[in-house]
Amino acid sequence: MNRRIEMGDNRQKILIIDDEPDIVMYLTTLLEDHDYNVVSASDGQKGLELAKTEAPDLVCLDIMMPKKTGVALYQEIKTDPDLKKIPCIIISAYESAYSFKGQAFRRLIKDDTIPAPLNFFEKPLDIPVFLGFIDDFLSKAKKNDT
């Protein structure tokens, strides 16, 4: 949290990784309106770099992306000692996001030591539910932090 004080920005930081510029624009505006500091990447590779340099409080990941898919990126984050504590949520349209829970997720990620993502959200987003979850989670995280 030191970095944030240095930067003079007390807002919690959310990293959005999605190859669809419209989605990035939408989520950035939405989350900024709700007082979050948003950084974004349009592919998995850039996303991983930003996760390292920006130390976000939360990552919102798309599944289907060029260069590095959301699932591969998630695996890398969760196996990197510096990054693995960063909470991740998945936002996806190409399959019912709910099917990513449990078995479907385990079929994609065979490593049992990797925990399931914090949550899954299906596109188009149900905004009150999505924001409710993020606000709730990050406010709890902030409390624990302080």
Added chain:
Amino acid sequence: MTPDHPKVDWPRKALFDQIPLDIIVIDQDFTIIEANKQAQKTHPDWRGKKCFEIYHGRKRQCPDCSAVETFKDGKTRIEHTENTDEQGNIHHYEVHVSAYKDEDGNIPYVIEMANDVTDRVTLEQDYRLLFDNVPCYISVIDKDFKVVDSNALFRKTFAKEGTRYCYEMYKKRDKVCTKCPAVRSFKTGKQYTSLQVGVDKDGNQTHYVVTAAPHKKNGGAVDHVIEMSLDISEVIQLQEKLKQAEQEKLENERFAAVGQTVAGLAHGIKNILMGLEGGMYVVNSGLKRANNDLVASGWGMLQNNITKISSVVKEYLSFARGTETKAQLVNPVGIAKEVYELYKDLAQQSDISLVANLQEGIPDAPMDPEGIHTCLANLISNAIDACVVSDKEKNTITVSCSEKDNVIAYEVEDNGTGMDYEVKKKIFSNFFTTKASGQGTGLGLLVTRRIIFEHGGKVSFESVLRKGTVFRIELPRNRLPKVDTSEDNSEGK
């Protein structure tokens, strides 16, 4: 006993006793006056007995006795008789009945020589049993096509009362059938097999495979032909059912394709919907913040997603409309050539060499040329995209057309980026695109698969990440659609 009965003395006596036949001599009263050793073996108490007593256990002369006639005219006769031994076994005999004439030409005695033909008769009976019960129709016909012998199954199935000729029986015709294998068999002395449709006694259509085999007596000219027919009506019925099942399966596959189209469309629309919602949100947010740049971005998002949805809807409509396959006889290689020519330069512009590997001499096939053209164009266009984003120095795409075992196969192989597990998993089951926005609706492969389904074929692929991908279209000839003639008819009108 007559005193001057023929003297049987040595060596005649020896011959009489050694000959492997039962020989007895009877007088005009049918009393046995002499019996050789072989005859004595079975009837040791023959002396003074009548032949009908010993051989048939009768008290009176047999009603159809050949000896009676031979005593009258002196002619030799052959009769067939049977009797039962003490163990209850039936024996069959072939009996030669011949006259013994004295110097005056009178016939005081008759000699009966009985050959035990039980083995032969049993064998004949076995053959007859086999002949009658073998599960195929057997008839033996002479040169006039008259049935001179037949087995029970044939008679039961085909022989109506009053019919004599094979064409009457098999086909209820009044003259020899065209393409008759028996005619050829009589002519050449060889065996022929052919598929025929006949009519049974009850008027039911019967499908059978007939084999006409020549029968030559003494190795000379063919005097009879044996027709052996196997009823395959059930097989034909099964074949029809199988065809129907295949058709139903094809229909189901088509329904499944439509279902997946809807799922694919829903996926595409979900993304666009989120883009539209986002656009509205960003415009509102920009207005609230009095940030014109943000308003402009949101407006751009709205425009972008409205363009997208209109192009998806247009493509979907053309996809939905184009479900009718208009098949015509075309050359499979010709279509591949056309698409190759069309894409050769385009590929070259992106520094990709497009190679055609087309098998010569593939016969024409009923296909929708436009449909197949679309499929190949889609696959080649995808392959070009996969090569463009690949980091290889030299990219090649090979389009091939071949035929093996009546299956026409098209292949489009590239050494582009290849696909990873997730892309492979989703490539057909749920339609999506990996291309940047505005570069594709994700309907291309779905359209391809739908067209190939309509042709009764399948689309498959193999792909290795960073190595490349090969898409394969397989079209079994027996599942291809029928040539569409509706257009010709309308032109005719």
